[in-house]
Amino acid sequence: MQMKSFREAIGTFAEPSSIAGRERVEGADWWFNFGHTAPTLRKIAVKILSQTSSSSGCERNWSTFALIHTKVRNRLSYRCLDQLVYVLYNMRLRVKHLIQDPKQRGEVEYDPVDIGFLRDEEDPMVSWVA
Known part of the structure; x- marks a missing residue:
């Protein structure tokens, strides 16, 4: 359900500030600020997007x-x-x-x-x- 609301931009994902933030804000910050209606998805996204890459x-x-x-x-x-x-x-x-x-x-x-x-x-x- 949470993934569906994210993919189809339903609820807070459809707000103008949320849509504008996609282009301007880092991924983890965006999820932290706009993902409160999808707490499980938010938690996973913040963890993944907060990781640093290293060789x-x-x-x-x-x-x-x-x-x-x-x-x-x-x-x-x-x-x-x-x-x-x-x-x-x-x-x-x-x-x-x-x-x-x-x-x-x-x-x-x-x-x-x-x-x-x-x-x-x-x-x-x-x-x-x-």
Whole structure:
């Protein structure tokens, strides 16, 4: 229902200030100001539109690919290279988990390719990953 009222510009979405604001106001600000009649849609839109974009995740991945795909091993297939990078990420996550204080360790689920939390200056693997 909320999506329908937004798409068809019904209610507050049809107000002149709302329509004019589409061109002049940033997306998250617009939803914050004019989306009060669609609270669920507003919440999702503000969260999505408030996120910043960054290529750092891609750059970390490219860095790891560069470590594995050297001149000596440049004949690796993409599938094999992808599997090696996956294993390397998971190995680093496991090492990070093992060196943690046992009291803090517990059972933690990790995203197998998200190593953003490894970016700790005290961690000796940071220079090796980057």
